[in-house]
Amino acid sequence: MSKDHEGSVTEGAPVDWEVLARFMAGESPADEADAVRAWLAENPARHDVLRALDRTLDRAAAPASGVDVEAALRRVHARMDAPGTPAIPLRPPARRAPARSAGAAPWLRIAAAVLLLIAGFFAWQVVRGGGSAPLAYSTGVGQRDSVRLPDGTSVLLGPASRLTLAADYGRTARRVELHGEALFDVPHDQERPFTVRAGGAWVRDIGTTFSVEADSAAGVRVVVTSGAVAVRATEAPDGGELVLREGDRGRVAAGQVTAERAAATADDLAWTRGRLVFRDAPLEQVAADLRRWHGIHLRAGDAAVAGRRLTASFDGEPPEQVVRVIGLALGAEVTMRGDTAVLRAAPGATP
Incomplete structure (x- = not known):
């Protein structure tokens, strides 16, 4: 849903979080409130958005001082309504903004809770069709940051990197795509294998911690810190895997996988320490x-x-x-x- 110049909403368009915030605060005009109710009735899962907002409001009755809620909402709108997979910046740059008065409109206080919810990305999954759209996490130039995936996998993303989760992540498999560099700490689950697609390589977890660099001019590089992974070139058959174990380095280039056994050093993961x-x-x-x-x-x-x-x-x-x-x-x-x-x-x- 989106709001036109008079504040109404249009069904099927991108979500307007300000409209939801006003509805939660009981400040919607009658026609706008009717449109929200109709939108909710279209898909019962959308009620999860409001329930999640209720839980978030319990933790955030008012926005923190110094937070420009309206400006933040504009930035969120720009990201969410842009075409393609939404990328969640893991740590956006700090912004200085004037403190808002304690008498801010109630819908703005709820809008602050909406922002907290969006930061947890739950609402995005529900509104975009119950998790049917892929999620992406990204870092900026020179930035490293970490994220914990729904299955408990810990990921440290290197600078200017992007990790995209498959739309069905965690159902029968755990597939991600990496551009850049990342360190993965993966809880092994034989029923739901964890697989990284990076450049010209597939890397499948066998219960491990491993690093993947996907934009190297020398191809895709894999370093195994513990456990083991199976690596193959994307154009190779499923059986054409090479297993790397703790301390091994692997490289995928020109459709070939090579290994350096017990060759990994502290230098290979120096990027994780900046x-x-x-x-x-x-x-x-x-x-x-x-x-x-x-x-x-x-x-x-x-x-x-x-x-x-x-x-x-x-x-x-x-x-x-x-x-x-x-x-x-x-x-x-x-x-x-x-x-x-x-x-x-x-x-x-x-x-």
């Missing part, structure tokens, strides 16, 4: 990581630099310093053009 570590890394991989961690686009300005490899580590340094160190390590001069860094071989320098 560190960026390169060990003999090709420039393509360095560029991919810089985009996700710092929003910087790194390019080779000549063939000499393009073939060089980097060994370096960073722990919270500002982007300008990171680029400068990379240039020195590669024997290259750095030219910054906005958010693009161009590397060219420095005269007489050897990396």
Whole structure:
């Protein structure tokens, strides 16, 4: 449902949370209240939205000071009504806003509870057809954050990453799709296998903790911290799996799966502690990581630099310093053009 310029609602359109908030507060105009009742009658599951709001209101009788509810609702509307799968930012950037007065309209107090509910994503699942739409979690550039999935799986998402749950997640299987990097701690369930699709790879849990990087220029990388996973290329038959066990590293590239047994080191999971570590890394991989961690686009300005490899580590340094160190390590001069860094071989320098 959505509200037109006079405050009415239209059935079948995206949900207007302000209309629901006014209805909960008993402040809806008669025609708007009738439209809400008709919308609720269309699908009994929609009553779960109001019940969930009631529970949320018990925990939040009024919005916290300093929260601009109207502005927050506008941001939520923009995300929810956009085409495609909704992404839930795991930790949106802090925003400064003037405190609202204690005499704010009752529907705004309920709107604050709506925001709390949306943050828990329950209402989204119900209103969009009882969970029929996939859910996605995302992080911004340089941001790492964690989420606990409904089955108890813990996920730590790396910077500029996105995790999408299948629409039927948890029913007969637990399928997710990853763009970027993530660490998974999965409770094993033989009846509902947990599977990650990442780039050109499928990674199936056999009861484990494992890391997957899906945007590496060298293909999909998998590191197993405990337990085991089965890995196969997406175009390979179901039986073409390679099992990786604790301490193994795997790579999927060009439709092939390879393993380095007992080769994993602390460097492989340094990103979970906020560190960026390169060990003999090709420039393509360095560029991919810089985009996700710092929003910087790194390019080779000549063939000499393009073939060089980097060994370096960073722990919270500002982007300008990171680029400068990379240039020195590669024997290259750095030219910054906005958010693009161009590397060219420095005269007489050897990396």
